[in-house]
Every structure is written in structure tokens, then in C-alpha cells.
Amino acid sequence: MFQFIAPPLPHYITCGEDTYPIGGIHPDRSGIGVFDLIFVARGCLFLEEELTMLTIPAGHYAILRPDRSHRTARPCLEETHFYWLHFQTLGSWNEVSEQDSSLPAFEGHPLYQIEKFSIYISQQGAPLLPSQVEELLRRLMLLHPEQTVSARWKQQICFQDLLSMLQQTEGGEVQNPHLKVAELAGEYLRRHYREPISYKRMSEALHFHSNYIAICMKKTFGCTPLEYLTRHRIEQAKQTLIHTDDPIGRVAEQTGFGSFPYFVRSFARYTGHTPKSFRQLYRK
Numbered sequence: 001m002f003q004f005i006a007p008p009l010p011h012y013i014t015c016g017e018d019t020y021p022i023g024g025i026h027p028d029r030s031g032i033g034v035f036d037l038i039f040v041a042r043g044c045l046f047l048e049e050e051l052t053m054l055t056i057p058a059g060h061y062a063i064l065r066p067d068r069s070h071r072t073a074r075p076c077l078e079e080t081h082f083y084w085l086h087f088q089t090l091g092s093w094n095e096v097s098e099q100d101s102s103l104p105a106f107e108g109h110p111l112y113q114i115e116k117f118s119i120y121i122s123q124q125g126a127p128l129l130p131s132q133v134e135e136l137l138r139r140l141m142l143l144h145p146e147q148t149v150s151a152r153w154k155q156q157i158c159f160q161d162l163l164s165m166l167q168q169t170e171g172g173e174v175q176n177p178h179l180k181v182a183e184l185a186g187e188y189l190r191r192h193y194r195e196p197i198s199y200k201r202m203s204e205a206l207h208f209h210s211n212y213i214a215i216c217m218k219k220t221f222g223c224t225p226l227e228y229l230t231r232h233r234i235e236q237a238k239q240t241l242i243h244t245d246d247p248i249g250r251v252a253e254q255t256g257f258g259s260f261p262y263f264v265r266s267f268a269r270y271t272g273h274t275p276k277s278f279r280q281l282y283r284k
Helices: 130-143 149-167 177-191 199-206 210-221 225-243 248-254 260-271 275-282
Strands: 002-006 011-020 035-042 044-049 052-057 061-064 069-074 080-088 093-095 117-121
Touching (some): 011 130, 035 044, 035 052, 044 080, 052 061, 052 069, 080 149, 177 199, 210 225, 225 248, 225 260, 225 275, 248 275
Antiparallel strands (some): 002 093, 002 117, 035 061
């Protein structure tokens, strides 16, 4: 499967459709520089990407890499109608055999934290709703002749919907258990960050031993549950300091810090500023 690191999200470039007669072949191409998504509506395509055979029957799709050569492995045995779409990403991507349990690192920003995430899409498969995939491709084709900013924006939204549909394939990959537990714990901590949280309480809520939760979060996020919680509380405190006039002691209380001195120390450690100097700096 392909792993795309976002943001930025993969972006749509162009699309089209074609029909091959019996005996029809796909052109040989090499290093075209974009991902080539092919969805077969009728018939079957037999392609080869270097040493990998790709058979794409009706209702199935395949994604060809931008940096490899591909060609026809076998002429069409019946009339074959298919859609093609080119896309690319400005972010990093990899070809992986399973979903990685470690998520991309957070990117720091003075005002907010950018949480990167992975998008996993199988190189080939059968969408659960192929008719909807075909409808999205038809919509993209209708939008393609328009070159207005509004039309380009609609194309990108439609393409993101298409990627989401391709993630829902028959026999989809089972999510890495470490990743699943870490995401559950992260969601729990973000939802309850204003409240006093203990390892025991989190363990009871998630039905996993606290040590196992800590191991999963360390493997996935590179930090302990407490560090994850503190980091999220600091991010919420930043926004409150900038957008309200609440006293700093009140901000500490609202964001779940039980002690004012601990809040000031934690804030300075993560941001390099005291809460007061941070507010003064970014409200000028």
C-alpha cells in the first residue's frame, strides 16, 4: 500500500477516460512523474509495473507509481472501458506492506501545533461502492474543462472524496494494534484534558492496562500519555491566552493544570516563553 504523509494532502492534476477494443493495449510509459490511478468500469486491463503484475477487472482500481515504468502485460480480451486520473503530492510518501504504528512527528509552530497524519491506500483493490467511485470520476471530468479558481477548488474536494472511497476496499488491511490503542488514548486525553486524569482512570475507560497504553503511545507518538496530555493542554492554553483576556491563573485552571506554578514551568519548557510574555508577544 501507499503511505502519504499529510499535510499537505495529495492533489489532483488531470483525468480522462478511454475504451480499448479486444486486443487493445495500454501505452508503455516510464517515470511520468505523477501517480496514475486507473479505475476499470467494464472489461479488464492487464498491466505490468516493472516486475509487478496488475490485473484490473471491472469495479477495481490500481495506482501506478510516478517513478517506475509500466506497460501492457496482455492485450484486452474484451472491450474495456476505464477512467484514468493523475495526482501527486508535495509531501513525503512510501510504499509499505502494513500500516506503521508510528505516526509522523508533530511540527512546531509558535501559535499552534501541526499534527501530521498518514493516509494509507492500497495499490490496487475493489472499492466497497464502485458506482460512487465512478460517479466521482465522472464529476471530475465534467469539472475538468473549467479553469476557474472555483472549479479547481471543487476538483480538489472531489478528489479528496475519491481518496476516501479508495480507503474503503474489500479485504482492507487490519490496523496495527499499537496504532489503534494509541489513537484511542490520544482521543480520550484530548476529550478530557480539562479534567484531572490518572493512569488508572484512563486504563478503566479504555479497558487496557496502563503500561500497555504507555508502550503504544511511546511507539506511536514518541511520548508518554502524560507528555501527550501536557502538550495538548499547552496548545489549548496558547489559544486561550491569545484570544481572551482571562487571568493567567484562570487559563491554567481551564486547561487542566492543577497548579499555577506547574503551568508556568510547563508552558516555558514547551514554548520558551512564560504565559505572560507569550500573550504580550502575540497580541501586539
